Amino acid sequence: MRHLVVLIASLLAGGAALASPLAVPDGQFMAVCYHDVRDDVVGGRDADPYAVSTRRLVAWFDWMRANDWQPVSLQQIVDAREGGRPLPENAVLLTFDDGLASLYSHVFPLLQAYDYPALFALQTGWLETVWAGDTADYASETFADADEPLPPGTVAYNDRPLGADGFLTPGQVREMQASGLIEFASHSHDLHRGVLANPQGNEQPAAITRRLDPETGEYESDAAFRQRIRDDLRQSRDAIESITGRSPRAIVWPYGAHSREVDAIAAEVGMPWSFSLGGTPINHPGAAGFSRLLITDDPPPVAIAGEARAADDQPVNAPSPQRAVHVDLDYIYDPDPDQANANLGVLLDRIKAMQVKSVYLQAFADPDGDGNADALYFPSRHLPMRADLFNRVAWQLRTRAGVRVYAWMPLLAFDLPDAEQKQRLSVTHLDAEGHAVPSTRDYRRMSPFLPESAEIVGDIYADLGRAASGIAGVLIHDDAYLAEDEDASACRPEARWPGRDEPLADCRLSPEAKTRALIDFGRVAIERLEYHVDLSNDFRTARNLYARVVLDPGAEARFAQSLPAFLDAYDEVAIMAMPWLDGTELPADVWLDELADAVEAQAGGFDGVVFELQARDWRGEGRWIEAETLRDWMEQLVRRGVLGLAYYPDDFLNDRPRLGPTREGLSLNAFPHRR
Known part of the structure; x- marks a missing residue:
């Protein structure tokens, strides 16, 4: 097989190729992620969607050369990062995951040929x-819920x-290491799996998830989680060092899931170069971590x-149309x-x-509707938990509905259980006698x-990150103001x-200083939240x-709010474009036009x-x-060039607002494309 692959490569490499206008930006590199390579892969219909055919891999190698x-x-890449020779034009990093046998039988001969x-x-x-x-020990821990035990000497793959x-043999690994073409990275020891992430039974990536003990109902502590990751990477x-004689310096995270927290652990055990999936596959050598095209x-x-x-x-932070539904988790909660x-x-x-595209999902409990967080929908050290529900709903929305989930969170309006502490930490104003007294207008704020x-x-936000590391963003509530x-x-x-x-x-602070x-x-x-969340989700x-x-x-x-200041500080600014909440006497459509005019004037557009x-x-x-x-309001704004639309609230249990017309105005697949 090895000689056959080399022969195929030689034959195809001689073919003519058309010049391409495509290019990797200067000084950067594109990273691609492969898995299995087989001769009989049928593109788009193969049982393994991650497998590629030998012919297509050869074609890609041939295309790069041409x-x-x-x-x-x-x-x-390390040399370029440290000020050495810069990367060549159109630099590409080829990566192959999992250690499958085809890396030796199919891929290695091609790498040698080229x-x-x-x-x-x-x-x-x-x-x-x-x-x-x-596999007795491994199978009992990892596949305890399988209908049938794995045959001895096997693992569950796809x-x-x-x-x-x-899989590769030790001898093959050593041979490829000796060639000078192959560097071996860690893909973890036992993190390429899910662990129990919530009481409802969802399993989520082991590298970033605090594991729930179903017997005690307790989640891993910080110390236990970090020790588990540290032990695995060691x-x-x-x-790898025992096989190759060299300690790996790169960690390739299973499923691409990683966080700043686990990246720090990997660096601690000697693997400072971190690779994931998702986001742009174009990387700068100086980046904190590198993403790959799957x-x-x-x-x-x-x-x-x-x-x-x-x-x-489309750079990472480039503007793109946003369509979001703002959802109250209080509607989902039920004691049953x-x-x-x-x-x-x-x-x-x-x-x-x-x-x-997105859901702004309430992460705090507000059953009385006053906007203050009485409790949370995730475990926290400072507020009671109404139900352990946020992780479950966010995960299901992400995996079954295919949307990005932003955690909707207060910034100041947390009703601390300790009444004395709540009063002592309150936002205050001076009363008629000049005494500082707690402000209780609208929101009770810290x-x-x-x-x-x-x-x-900060602790509450960090607790959210630990409890729901897969979220794609955070939306700060409208409680963040100062009169x-x-x-x-x-x-x-x-x-x-x-x-x-x-x-x-x-x-004595100015309005701008308060903002x-x-x-x-x-x-x-x-920042406390982001330390724990999955970096591959392009957190916003x-x-x-x-x-x-x-x-x-x-x-x-x-x-103490400002559109220009917010646009500088956040990826998105969600303006409460609610004419009948603003108290205007203008017709709603006229008021929306005036709001759009003001946004365009202050922001220079709608990005x-x-x-x-x-x-x-x-x-x-x-x-x-x-x-x-x-729907008419949405279409009016789209005609003005508005990119981002959302609405609140959504009573999904009673179809309010009605799905049909709302979808016509909100969906990226509808207006203005279908109407």
């Missing part, structure tokens, strides 16, 4: 299992038993190379778990039918200038500027903004702005707005 795309080694370097990632737990010929003949590192369905070369143009045209699950099923069907507030809110006469707590001796450890120079303080307070909390930040601030720039003094419309008129009895009216 178009001056140059595969590079990890060492070349003189291309590559990075091979070994899942050492699988290799040790099949080499030992006895839902079927795979034995020693499906075991994989030691196994090759599926046996694509032709131009389809692979086209990802370079797509990434170049079966009813809560039934409610979730209704939501999933509706979101799939709505054809939207002062952003008190270090204890920052610690508590003109707030916050007298900034004048207390212990007060500090958010995120800094020095007293305020002057506690910046709230942004900085939020940044501190979000969003912030609610009152429309009045946009329509009347002088209103910054009343809210990064989401117009969040109201589906309910809270004046009087709080009637639901006709879905046709909501």
Whole structure:
């Protein structure tokens, strides 16, 4: 087989190839991720969507050579990062995961024929299992729920038993190492699987998930989680070193799932170079981690190379249309778990039918509807948990409805159980006698200038990251404001500027300073959250903004909010484009036009702005707005060039607003394409 592959490569390499306008940006590299390579793969119909055919791999190698795309080694990337020789034009890093037998029988001969370097990632737990010929211990832990035990000497690969003949041998690994073309990375020892992530039974990537013990109902502590990851990576590192004589310096995370937390652990055990999946496959050598293009369905070369143009045209933070539904988790919650699950099923069907991009999902409990967080839908050290529900709903929305889930969270309005602590940490204003008293207007908020507030809110956000590491973003609630006469707590001796450890120079703050303080307070909390979340999800930040601030720039003094400042600080600004909440006497369509004019004037367009419309008129009895009216507002804004639309609330249990007209206005697949 090896000589046959070389012969195929030689024959195809001599063929003519058309020059391509596609290019990798100078000084960067494109990383691609392969798995199995077989002669009989049928593109788009193969049982293994990650397998590629030998012919297509040869075609890709041939295309790169003909178009001056140059595969590079990890060492070349490290050298470029450290100020050595820069990367060549159109640099490509070839990576192959899992340690399958075809890496030796099919891939290695081609790499030798073309003189291309590559990075091979070994899942050492699988290799040790099949080499030992006895999977009793491994199978009992990993596949305890399987209907039938695995045959001895096999592991479950793509839902079927795979034995020693499906994987590399130690001798093959050593031979490839000695060639100088192949560098071996860790693909973990036993993290290429899911672990129990919530009481409802969802399994999520082992590398970033706090494992739930079904017997005790307790989640792994920070110490236990980190020790589990550390032990696994050390075991994989030691196994590779024992075979190759070299300790791996790169970790290729299973499923691409990783976080800053586990990247730090990998670096600690000697693997500072971190590879994932998702996001753009175009990487700068100086980046903290590298993403790869997952090759599926046996694509032709131009389809692979086209990802370079797509990434170049659409940088990571480039504006793109947003369509979101703002969902109250309180609608799903029910004391009866079966009813809560039934409610979730209704939501999933509706979101799939709505054809939207994102869901802003409530992560806090607010059963009395006053906007303050009385409890949370995830475990936390500071507030009670109403139900362990957020992880389950977010995961189901992501995997079954295919949407990005943003955790909708307060920033200041947490009702702490300790009444004395809540009052002591409150946003305050001066009463008629000049005494600082807690502000209770609309929201009961914690002062952003008190270090204890920052610690508590940061802990809550970190708890959210631990509980739901797969979220794609966070939306900060509209509780993050300060009125003109707030916050007298900034004048207390212990007060500090958010995120800094020095007293305020002057506690009499301008509206602009208050706006910046709230942004900085939020940044501190979000950084605590981001430390735990999956980096492969391209985590995004969003912030609610009152429309009045946009329509009347002088209103910054009343809210400590600003559209230009928010656009600089967040990936998205969700303007509460709710005419009948704003209190205007203008017709709604006229008011929306004026709001769009003001946004365009202040922002220079609509990039990064989401117009969040109201589906309910809270004046009087709080009637639901006709879905046709909501649709007309959406279409009006789209005609103006608005990129981002959302609405709130959504009563999915009672089809309010009605699905049909709402979808016509909101779906990216509908207006203006179908109407």
